[in-house]
Amino acid sequence: xxxxxxxxxxxxxxxxxxxxxxxxxxxxxxxxxxxxxxxxxxxxxxxxxxxxxxxxxxxxxxxxxxxxxxxxxxxxxxxxxxxxxxxxxxxxxxxxxxxxxxxxxxxxxxxxxxxxxxxxxxxxxxxxxxxxxxxxxxxxxxxxxxxxxxxxxxxxxxxxxxxxxxxxxxxxxxxxxxxxxxxxxxxxxxxxxxxxxxxxxxxxxxxxxxxxxxxxxxxxxxxxxxxxxxxxxxxxxxxxxxxxxxxxxxxxxxxxxxx
Amino acid sequence: xxxxxxxxxxxxxxxxxxxxxxxxxxxxxxxxxxxxxxxxxxxxxxxxxxxxxxxxxxxxxxxxxxxxxxxxxxxxxxxxxxxxxxxxxxxxxxxxxxxxxxxxxxxxxxxxxxxxxxxxxxxxxxxxxxxxxxxxxxxxxxxxxxxxxxxxxxxxxxxxxxxxxxxxxxxxxxxxxxxxxxxxxxxxxxxxxxxxxxxxxxxxxxxxxxxxxxxxxxxxxxxxxxxxxxxxxxxxxxxxxxxxxxxxxxxxxxxxxxxxxxxxxxxxxxxxxxxxxxxxxxxxxxxxxxxxxxxxxxxxxxxxxxxxxxxxxxxxxxxxxxxxxxxxxxxxxxxxxxxxxxxxxxxxxxxxxxxxxxxxxxxxxxxxxxxxxxxxxxxxxxxxxxxxxxxxxxxx
Numbered sequence: 292x293x294x295x296x297x298x299x300x301x302x303x304x305x306x307x308x309x310x311x312x313x314x315x316x317x318x319x320x321x322x323x324x325x326x327x328x329x330x331x332x333x334x335x336x337x338x339x340x341x342x343x344x345x346x347x348x349x350x351x352x353x354x355x356x357x358x359x360x361x362x363x364x365x366x367x368x369x370x371x372x373x374x375x376x377x378x379x380x381x382x383x384x385x386x387x388x389x390x391x392x393x394x395x396x397x398x399x400x401x402x403x404x405x406x407x408x409x410x411x412x413x414x415x416x417x418x419x420x421x422x423x424x425x426x427x428x429x430x431x432x433x434x435x436x437x438x439x440x441x442x443x444x445x446x447x448x449x450x451x452x453x454x455x456x457x458x459x460x461x462x463x464x465x466x467x468x469x470x471x472x473x474x475x476x477x478x479x480x481x482x483x484x485x486x487x488x489x490x491x492x493x494x495x496x497x498x499x500x501x502x503x504x505x506x507x508x509x510x511x512x513x514x515x516x517x518x519x520x521x522x523x524x525x526x527x528x529x530x531x532x533x534x535x536x537x538x539x540x541x542x543x544x545x546x547x548x549x550x
Numbered sequence: 551x552x553x554x555x556x557x558x559x560x561x562x563x564x565x566x567x568x569x570x571x572x573x574x575x576x577x578x579x580x581x582x583x584x585x586x587x588x589x590x591x592x593x594x595x596x597x598x599x600x601x602x603x604x605x606x607x608x609x610x611x612x613x614x615x616x617x618x619x620x621x622x623x624x625x626x627x628x629x630x631x632x633x634x635x636x637x638x639x640x641x642x643x644x645x646x647x648x649x650x651x652x653x654x655x656x657x658x659x660x661x662x663x664x665x666x667x668x669x670x671x672x673x674x675x676x677x678x679x680x681x682x683x684x685x686x687x688x689x690x691x692x693x694x695x696x697x698x699x700x701x702x703x704x705x706x707x708x709x710x711x712x713x714x715x716x717x718x719x720x721x722x723x724x725x726x727x728x729x730x731x732x733x734x735x736x737x738x739x740x741x742x743x744x745x746x747x748x749x750x751x752x753x754x755x756x757x758x759x760x761x762x763x764x765x766x767x768x769x770x771x772x773x774x775x776x777x778x779x780x781x782x783x784x785x786x787x788x789x790x791x792x793x794x795x796x797x798x799x800x801x802x803x804x805x806x807x808x809x810x811x812x813x814x815x816x817x818x819x820x821x822x823x824x825x826x827x828x829x830x831x832x833x834x835x836x837x838x839x840x841x842x843x844x845x846x847x848x849x850x851x852x853x854x855x856x857x858x859x860x861x862x863x864x865x866x867x868x869x870x871x872x873x874x875x876x877x878x879x880x881x882x883x884x885x886x887x888x889x890x891x892x893x894x895x896x897x898x899x900x901x902x903x904x905x906x907x908x909x910x911x912x913x914x915x916x917x918x919x920x921x922x923x924x925x926x927x928x929x930x931x932x933x934x935x936x937x938x939x940x941x942x943x944x945x946x
Contacts, residue, residue: 347714347836348822350726351570357713369834392568393821397835419821421574424566444572446733451575466572470731 297438299339299385299413299461303496303518306338312549313462313518314509315498316525316542317341317389319359321368323529326376331539332525333382336546341416341520342377344370344390351418353473355523359530370394371406378410387414387440387461392428400428404435414438414461422455429458440464443489445481456493464520465489465499467512473523474504478511486516506548513549521545553754553794553855559747562861564854567746568821569726576733581748583653588755593648600644604677605634607641607759611767612917617885621905624912626776627888628764628792630919637891637919638760638788639670643739645756647674650737657681657736661725663690663718663784664846664893665697666919667741672706674739682706685724687717690845697923715839717848718784722823742785743853746824750853754790761795764914772912780804781916782896783867784811784847786856788918793865801914803865805856806900808875811840813852814860814867820851827854843872843927844892846919874899879921879928891919892927 296304306313316332318325320342332340345360345368352360370390377386388407395403395417407415415437420428422441432439438460443452445466456463467482468475482499489497499512500520509519521542528537559567567577587593601607609632614625630638643660650658658675660682662668668684675682684701688710691698701708711720722745729738743750743757768776779796781789783805793803807815813828820829822837830838830850840848859865870878875892878899883889890898894917901913921928 348719348723350723350823351730353727361713364836371834393829393831393835393837395835396819396821396826397831397833418570419568419824421567421569421571423574424568442571444570444574446572446575448575455571469572469733471727 297413297436297460299387299438300496302338302385303462307496307517312513313338313496313498314542314545314549315339315341315518315520317343317520317522318529318538319343319345319356319363319526320373321345321363321366322359322526324535325529326380327535328529328538329380330382331535332542333384335539335542337384337542338518339385339387341387341389342373344373344388344394346391346394349391351471353471353523355527355530356472359526362530370398374406374410374412377412385413387416388412389416389418392417392420395428400431404431404437407437408435412437414440416440416464418442422458425458442466443485445469445485449488449492452488453492456489456495459495462496462498463489463493465497465516467499467502470502472501475502478502478508482512483515486512490515506544509545510548553797556747556751561750561855561858564827564857565747565750565825567824568826569746569824570730572730573733573746577746577748579653583649584748584752587649587652593652597645597648601641601759605640605644606632608763609633611764611771613771614886617882620885621902623905623908623910625901626768626912626914627917628760628914629917630760630788631890631917635670635673636922637666637670638757638791639667639741640673641759641791642741642753642756642787643667643670643674646737646739647678647680650680650739651678653737655735655737657683657732658739659725659728659732659736660684660739660741661718661721662686662741663721663848664844665690665694665701665923666846668706668708669697669700669704671739672701672704675706676704683728684708685711685721685728687711687715687721689716690718693927694845694923696926717839717845719837719840719850726823742787743790743855744785744823744825744827744851750825750855753787754794754855757787757791758794760788760791760916761793764792765795768914775799775801776914777911778802778804778908778913780806780897780901780913781918782847782893783807783852783856784849784893785851786853788916790853790855792914792916793859797864803859804900805865805867806897807867807869808842808844808847808896809869809871810842811847811849812869813850814856815869819857822851825854827857828852843875844896846891846893847896868900870896870899870903874903876931878902888917889921889925890917891921892924894918
């Protein structure tokens with residue numbers, strides 16, 4: 292890779308080089324006291340945090356994150372309001388926004404990338420923007436110094452995984468199973484396989500998400516993966532009564548399981 | 551111009567393949583499978599056989615003498631309402647279901663708005679022995695209860711989409727989520743010329759038969775193409791089907807959108823459900839909820855090839871109101887003895903409203919579905935306000 296790793300990749304590589312496993316929780320922007328949730332997650336040991344910018348049609352998300360999106364949108368949250376808040380936040384870990392391509396497209400790709408950079412957001416994850424369509428966005432993101440995290444799925448050939456890993460920045464997001472985001476009773480066997488296949492083709496940090504909902508499942512996938520992304524389990528705490536305190540509690544349990 | 555294969559999955563600036571990574575290999579596999587099947591004589595003849603013996607093609611061209619006189623123009627209807635299952639949707643699903651079998655898939659997933667595509671998919675699944683799951687918005691399940699029951703009779707499982715506006719757009723989200731999880735065994739039988747490449751191209755090719763037949767029938771009847779070819783547009787499959795027979799000629803092509811779901815009339819380019827196209831959205835990129843009297847047209851987007859045809863000026867897109875549609879629904883019933891579905895009643899509403907502009911011209915309208923499914927809804931609306939009869943409420 293020619294460029295210096297950005298802040299997200301540097302943080303994740305740093306964790307790996309110390310022999311640790313990376314933990315990246317996901318929270319939905321605009322949902323309840325989400326900024327306190329982010330701070331609680333950072334305090335509890337997250338290496339980086341994904342922040343969802345709600346979208347009306349989240350096709351890669353299961354019921355929990357759909358509900359979080361709907362509730363945040365009903366509360367009047369806008370992409371700019373999420374980004375403004377992130378710019379004022381100082382929680383000491385790199386942030387990645389996760390949203391759908393139309394949000395960035397409507398914003399204007401260059402403008403979206405430059406606003407992310409201005410607000411101190413390290414990276415972007417756009418789950419409906421596969422490699423073949425990513426060119427215009429990655430060009431804008433690269434120019435602004437924003438890392439673009441690409442997803443890799445169990446359905447891809449090894450050759451395709453190689454191309455995805457060559458283009459991803461920050462980390463490569465291994466999709467742990469065939470399906471949308473959400474907790475499952477057991478870790479799918481495909482999660483560990485996915486991690487192993489990615490580790491074979493890249494030196495970029497390999498994190499696995501989708502279907503990783505308990506500390507035990509994170510531990511299991513991290514026997515091979517460099518880290519785990521935990522979304523719905525965290526968001527469910529924010530949807531319920533527990534709020535930020537419950538998020539901190541859960542993230543702490545994941546941290547201890549991985550250390 | 552002709553309607554060729556999109557270049558790199560794009561029609562000009564529109565189209566593409568904006569899907570979760572999990573689905574990219576499935577879209578590639580589907581594209582290769584369709585290209586090979588479409589070039590395979592045995593596949594084409596098997597499909598043509600089904601279209602003839604099972605669906606009842608060719609569909610007739612009906613000249614509307616009484617209504618033509620009333621409107622002051624020459625109105626021709628392409629009778630897709632007479633196909634098996636009552637709409638043009640059967641053309642597409644028979645092709646996709648055969649393709650699914652050819653690809654070794656055992657399960658069809660589909661979305662439906664009015665229920666026409668769901669019924670057609672359930673029908674094809676029953677015919678070919680495939681499992682079938684149809685997603686339908688909760689709101690649509692209520693207003694199209696008869697079609698829900700039809701699908702169940704045909705052996706399909708109907709699942710309600712409970713998120714968002716609980717209409718067609720949300721049913722598509724649910725169908726895509728299902729496909730992400732079941733991609734190895736399932737084929738997503740998408741019902742319109744939308745979605746990721748190859749769907750807009752493949753579905754157009756499967757509906758091209760409408761335009762090809764209509765052109766031949768018009769030439770036989772009039773010795774030439776009609777002056778105007780019109781059809782309703784939600785996603786736009788029946789419109790693309792009939793336009794494809796005339797796009798390289800001189801006929802004016804007019805798509806008609808509901809005022810409450812006018813992607814071209816009220817939208818700006820955006821990306822949802824796999825492709826870039828005109829889209830009703832707010833200033834932040836949140837997709838708006840379409841609202842019209844017709845469940846089949848309640849879609850905030852439009853197929854990418856329509857956006858392209860609009861952008862290059864080859865087709866134009868008009869909007870009509872619900873009230874104009876209801877008047878057209880009654881007009882065709884009363885003057886020609888044909889109760890249309892509310893969807894094609896949109897196209898007739900435009901013809902009727904703009905009759906002066908169209909005076910003396912020949913107008914070919916794709917009558918894409920029959921009105922049986924809408925009779926309940928119209929009875930509530932028309933009988934409730936006492937306006938169901940043509941003679942000012944004097945009848946009993």
